Amino acid sequence: MEEASVPNKSKACKLPQKRFYRQRAHSNPIADHTFDYPAHPDEFDWSQLYPNIGNNQVEFADVGCGYGGFLVTLSELFPDKFAIGFEIRVKVSDYVMDRIDALRKLHPNQYQNIACLRTNAMKYLPNYFKKGQLSKMCFLYPDPHFKRSKHKWRIINTALLTEYAYCLREGGILYTITDVKDLHEWMVHHLEKHSLFERIVGDELDSDPVVEKLYETSEEGQKVTRNKGDKFVAVFRRIKS
Numbered sequence: 410m411e412e413a414s415v416p417n418k419s420k421a422c423k424l425p426q427k428r429f430y431r432q433r434a435h436s437n438p439i440a441d442h443t444f445d446y447p448a449h450p451d452e453f454d455w456s457q458l459y460p461n462i463g464n465n466q467v468e469f470a471d472v473g474c475g476y477g478g479f480l481v482t483l484s485e486l487f488p489d490k491f492a493i494g495f496e497i498r499v500k501v502s503d504y505v506m507d508r509i510d511a512l513r514k515l516h517p518n519q520y521q522n523i524a525c526l527r528t529n530a531m532k533y534l535p536n537y538f539k540k541g542q543l544s545k546m547c548f549l550y551p552d553p554h555f556k557r558s559k560h561k562w563r564i565i566n567t568a569l570l571t572e573y574a575y576c577l578r579e580g581g582i583l584y585t586i587t588d589v590k591d592l593h594e595w596m597v598h599h600l601e602k603h604s605l606f607e608r609i610v611g612d613e614l615d616s617d618p619v620v621e622k623l624y625e626t627s628e629e630g631q632k633v634t635r636n637k638g639d640k641f642v643a644v645f646r647r648i649k650s
Contacts, residue, residue: 422514425507427476427628446533453537458524459491467491469545470538470576472530472564475629477505479549481512482626484523486618490544493537494525502527531564534572541578545619548585550629553592565596567603574605577647582609586623586642588633593641606645614644 447453455462469487471480474494483492496502505525512520526537551564560566565585573583583606585596600606614620624630624640633640 422511424511424515425504427504444528444533446528446536448536450535450537450539450542455491458493458526459521461521462491465491466542467493467538468543469493469547470495470530470534470543471547471549472534473497473548473551474505474525475549475627476501477508477525478631479547479622479627480505480523480525481508481520482622483547483619484520486622488519488522491522492524492545494523495528495530495534496525497527497529499527531569534576538576540575541581543576544578544581546573546577546581546583547619547623548583548596549623549627550587550633551585551592553587553589555591560595563592563595565599567599570599570603570606574603574647579647579649581647582617582619583645583647584619584623584642585644586630586640588638588640590639590641593643597643600643600645605648605650607648609644609646617644620644 455467459467468490469483469492471483471492471494474480474496477494480492480494483490494505496505502525509520509523509525528537548564552562554560554562577583583600585593585600587593587596597608601608609617620642623642625634630640
């Protein structure tokens with residue numbers, strides 16, 4: 410759905426335009442960016458992002474949410490669940506925040522369950538989430554870091570998977586999609602080797618409503634489609650310790 414074409418909405422509020430938020434495609438996750446982050450999940454006030462969250466908890470995390478297309482889809486698919494998008498790039502995260510703010514104004518009582526934070530998820534994820542808090546984690550078109558010397562920067566690796574397993578509850582789902590076959594094979598290899606994840610295939614995968622949305626709802630996915638590129642999906646379940 411292209412929100413900009415919604416009719417009969419106030420001219421005082423318009424969706425932001427990406428051309429004013431352009432930034433290089435990737436960011437160095439190891440660089441010493443300056444971030445404010447809580448020392449412990451209990452110290453973070455989620456109500457500043459979700460006015461109606463009450464005693465609920467954020468359950469979905471879109472890591473590296475880009476321009477927020479998939480995050481918006483999660484809001485529509487699961488209106489009773491709270492989802493957070495993490496994005497390390499300044500202008501891109503600013504766009505997502507402005508987009509959500511505009512959507513909330515254009516559609517009262519909708520999109521109250523999504524938000525975006527600028528942070529480095531490779532470093533600070535456990536500062537935001539308690540053990541077993543999340544039921545879904547999504548990694549859509551992560552930076553492939555093609556050079557072998559930079560493979561350690563990839564968002565899926567052995568050490569980080571242990572952190573993701575800590576944040577995911579038993580039975581929680583981790584979704585990946587990429588247009589880079591080498592990266593897909595890397596992610597599958599590391600997830601299959603990890604003792605706390607098992608791959609989901611067959612009918613269970615086909616019946617998951619999130620899976621079909623992985624392909625086209627993100628801006629990066631739409632770009633890959635325009636360029637007639639391949640898309641590789643792998644989905645894993647967090648199993649008992």
